[in-house]
Amino acid sequence: MVTRRxxxxxxxxxxxxxxxxxxxxxxxTGKFLAEQLRATQLVAAAYAGVAGQGRVNAAxxxxxxxxxxxxxxxxxxxxxxxxxxxxxxxxxxxxxxRAHVAAVGQLGAAPYRVLLTGLIADAAAGESALxxxxxxxxxxxxxxxxxx
Amino acid sequence: xxxxxxxxxxxxTAPPRQSDPPAAARRIAAPGDVPGARIAPGRARAxxxxxxxATAPRVSRRAALRAGGAALAxxxxxxxxxxxxxxxxxxxxxxxxxxxxxxxxxxxxxxxxPLYVTLRGHEADHAAAIATALAAVGLGTPREPKWAGxxxxxxxxxxxxxxxxxxxxxxxxxxxxLVALYRNAVPALPDAKIAMTAATILASHSQHxxxxxxxxxxx
Numbered sequence: 490m491v492t493r494r495x496x497x498x499x500x501x502x503x504x505x506x507x508x509x510x511x512x513x514x515x516x517x518t519g520k521f522l523a524e525q526l527r528a529t530q531l532v533a534a535a536y537a538g539v540a541g542q543g544r545v546n547a548a549x550x551x552x553x554x555x556x557x558x559x560x561x562x563x564x565x566x567x568x569x570x571x572x573x574x575x576x577x578x579x580x581x582x583x584x585x586x587r588a589h590v591a592a593v594g595q596l597g598a599a600p601y602r603v604l605l606t607g608l609i610a611d612a613a614a615g616e617s618a619l620x621x622x623x624x625x626x627x628x629x630x631x632x633x634x635x636x637x
Numbered sequence: 638x639x640x641x642x643x644x645x646x647x648x649x650t651a652p653p654r655q656s657d658p659p660a661a662a663r664r665i666a667a668p669g670d671v672p673g674a675r676i677a678p679g680r681a682r683a684x685x686x687x688x689x690x691a692t693a694p695r696v697s698r699r700a701a702l703r704a705g706g707a708a709l710a711x712x713x714x715x716x717x718x719x720x721x722x723x724x725x726x727x728x729x730x731x732x733x734x735x736x737x738x739x740x741x742x743x744x745x746x747x748x749x750x751p752l753y754v755t756l757r758g759h760e761a762d763h764a765a766a767i768a769t770a771l772a773a774v775g776l777g778t779p780r781e782p783k784w785a786g787x788x789x790x791x792x793x794x795x796x797x798x799x800x801x802x803x804x805x806x807x808x809x810x811x812x813x814x815l816v817a818l819y820r821n822a823v824p825a826l827p828d829a830k831i832a833m834t835a836a837t838i839l840a841s842h843s844q845h846x847x848x849x850x851x852x853x854x855x856x
Contacts, residue, residue: 586840593836594829602824602832606839610816613840614847621851628755628844631762632837 518601519563521592525608526554528585530568532612535581537573541622543615550608557604579619586612586634609634725831726776728822729767732835735818736764737782738792739811745785745796746804752852753808756845763838770831805853812846 536544740760798804819839826832
């Protein structure tokens, strides 16, 4: 026979068990970092033949992401090849910026957010620099990188 | 990431009180002002009975157990919500104030350079987005600053600039501060959507900074 006291005790324990932090949804950190890395590798590849510091800057971002991916237990993939040139670099920077902003919503841990804010600042500046080269308005949006 | 507190609907979403900014500020710090909290701290207190007081109402073990359970639940549950709400609200309020100040400062020097008109508009857009985030965490929008003396130091310096070279130098300094501010803020924002919005604003300030630095190099 189950007493009322036992039922109450079980209810109290259930309540307490539900009072802690909610379980975070499972996030495959390695997969997210690999996606950020791939997007940034495409940026670096697209700067081939483009004058300025863009390629060096993108290569540094690739290094940071490779290190973060290794720290997370992943293995950086081979750099993908893609189109090169100013327009291609602009498209790649914009795509990478959108990917970094989206990742902020998925990776809540502070070290990843810190990594992403650095990538966002650099990708956004790269976008502006390329827009200037193309003689277009260098800051066409108040919210660069927002999901399309 | 911790689940967001419930929406502020239960606490009422009164329109922002333009004439009473300190009230909004006080709401942030109020320790009992916890959105979504379902356990009132006052209810978690066990009945007080003086030892040997025969006139005191008898408290059953069940009632004591219930009160103890509620107190424990309040300890586990309420402080984390209060802390998250206070930190996020305070952070957003600070971002809103900086954006409003930057917008006003660019407005004051807009006649010096057409770029500042664009930047004024962007900062106003950022402030509006942050005001939406403030509402999402149950806070109103404070009164907008109207005078240079109400701004933070960097924005005030920019607002008071009278020539192009000085304005450019102060604009660079201001945008450097805003980039640093958002780089610190984004990791501290628990809500994913608010953090993403802040991330796009960081991107915007990074672009402003690059554009202004290039103007400095040319000048």
